[in-house]
Amino acid sequence: xxxxxxxxxxxxxxxxxHELGHFIFAKRAGILCREFAIGMGPKxxxxxxxxTTYTIRLLPIGGFVRMAGEDPEMVEIKPGYRIGLLFNxxxxxxxxxxxxxxxxxxxxxxxxxxxxxxxxxxIKGFPDDENESLQTFSIDPKAVIVENGVESQLAPIDRQFAxxxxxxxxxxxxxxxxxxxxxxxxxxxxxxxLQGVPTNEPKLGAITxxxxxxxxxxxxxxxxxxxxxxxxxxxxxxxxxxxxSPNEKLHFSIIRNGQEKDIQVTPLEKAVEDGKKIxxxxxxxxxxxxxxxxxxxxxxxxxxxxxxxxxxVGKLVTGQFSIDALSGPVGIYHSTDxxxxxxxxxxxxxxxxxxxxxxxxxLLPIPALxxxxxxxxAIEAVRGKPIDRQKEGMVHFIGFALLMLLMLVVTWNDxxxxxxK
Numbered sequence: 001x002x003x004x005x006x007x008x009x010x011x012x013x014x015x016x017x018h019e020l021g022h023f024i025f026a027k028r029a030g031i032l033c034r035e036f037a038i039g040m041g042p043k044x045x046x047x048x049x050x051x052t053t054y055t056i057r058l059l060p061i062g063g064f065v066r067m068a069g070e071d072p073e074m075v076e077i078k079p080g081y082r083i084g085l086l087f088n089x090x091x092x093x094x095x096x097x098x099x100x101x102x103x104x105x106x107x108x109x110x111x112x113x114x115x116x117x118x119x120x121x122x123i124k125g126f127p128d129d130e131n132e133s134l135q136t137f138s139i140d141p142k143a144v145i146v147e148n149g150v151e152s153q154l155a156p157i158d159r160q161f162a163x164x165x166x167x168x169x170x171x172x173x174x175x176x177x178x179x180x181x182x183x184x185x186x187x188x189x190x191x192x193x194l195q196g197v198p199t200n201e202p203k204l205g206a207i208t209x210x211x212x213x214x215x216x217x218x219x220x221x222x223x224x225x226x227x228x229x230x231x232x233x234x235x236x237x238x239x240x241x242x243x244x245s246p247n248e249k250l251h252f253s254i255i256r257n258g259q260e261k262d263i264q265v266t267p268l269e270k271a272v273e274d275g276k277k278i279x280x281x282x283x284x285x286x287x288x289x290x291x292x293x294x295x296x297x298x299x300x301x302x303x304x305x306x307x308x309x310x311x312x313v314g315k316l317v318t319g320q321f322s323i324d325a326l327s328g329p330v331g332i333y334h335s336t337d338x339x340x341x342x343x344x345x346x347x348x349x350x351x352x353x354x355x356x357x358x359x360x361x362x363l364l365p366i367p368a369l370x371x372x373x374x375x376x377x378a379i380e381a382v383r384g385k386p387i388d389r390q391k392e393g394m395v396h397f398i399g400f401a402l403l404m405l406l407m408l409v410v411t412w413n414d415x416x417x418x419x420x421k
Contacts, residue, residue, distance in 0.1 A: 022176045029169075038063045040059040043056070083098055111126045141156050200234045202238055211283065
């Protein structure tokens with residue numbers, strides 16, 4: 001159960017902050033955000049606040065921010081329609097009722113002659129109670145359309161995604177992956193603040209309960225003066241001597257609480273990947289808790305894992321990795337289970353790595369992903385005009401279908417690898 005909770009928390013955080021990036025920059029640009037969703041598929045939880053409906057959906061395979069104008073607005077009011085209108089104190093239309101008008105006894109029934117609900121925000125029509133003389137009604141920019149009892153806010157042209165400048169649209173899309181890198185940076189800083197940053201002092205850090213150091217009587221905080229008579233000036237010196245001395249007695253000269261002590265330690269033997277044998281005594285490097293060092297470490301960790309993931313993506317593209325090397329939600333869950341056994345700091349680091357991975361994957365120029373949309377923006381910048389929206393939409397649709405197919409293949413591979421082997 002703890003793995004399930006860890007997976008939900010990590011997945012939820014990664015998707016939440018990714019979509020939050022889109023959401024923040026969309027709101028800054030004045031775009032109407034209809035829905036902020038975590039997950040896909042049927043709604044499990046829904047809450048509306050202001051203009052936006054916040055939802056949690058059943059399938060943990062992503063999330064989205066539904067912005068007005070990303071897709072063509074579906075509501076169209078044609079001449080001859082009989083609609084109901086409700087007004088505010090300034091005589092502006094606040095609700096346009098398309099059907100079931102009998103449920104709104106206070107509404108004014110109008111037969112539409114002309115309607116523009118995006119640019120001019122007016123409705124021209126013949127009210128039933130005004131001797132059928134043509135009238136013009138001004139629409140409140142925040143008016144809603146009611147159809148089958150469901151309210152949907154109008155999206156004037158200046159509130160739609162497509163009406164914004166190229167720079168605003170670019171930042172709205174780029175902000176999602178950007179937030180994943182920021183999240184990873186913050187997570188790595190938190191780890192460094194809570195756990196500390198390794199230093200190169202010749203001082204013992206945490207001692208493992210079953211190691212040679214514990215058995216010999218070494219303690220956390222012991223300052224190492226020399227080993228076998230060789231003066232020690234850094235933690236690197238300690239590691240080097242211990243690693244090349246498996247099963248050899250080492251004489252440690254230490255200072256503990258201001259007093260000198262001599263302790264004999266025999267490093268245990270451990271095999272490493274290249275077949276060599278190294279010595280270990282079960283002790284960690286000393287740690288320092290410093291805000292400045294934590295920020296530096298956060299930046300270094302973010303840079304390191306970003307470059308590592310780019311290298312792996314490059315190998316995948318050039319065929320050095322096969323599709324079997326990819327993991328989907330099942331594989332990530334299994335890896336999360338393994339990492340969770342090592343402790344909270346390893347789990348936090350895993351979350352940071354996953355966040356960077358999500359950011360990079362979304363920046364790849366693949367249709368239906370953020371990177372694919374940014375690619376179309378780049379083409380628009382070069383051409384001086386956008387690609388036809390229908391053609392772009394078709395490309396994204398095909399890309400999404402192929403991504404779903406890839407997801408199914410990867411998930412099946414994960415199931416075979418972890419549960420059917």
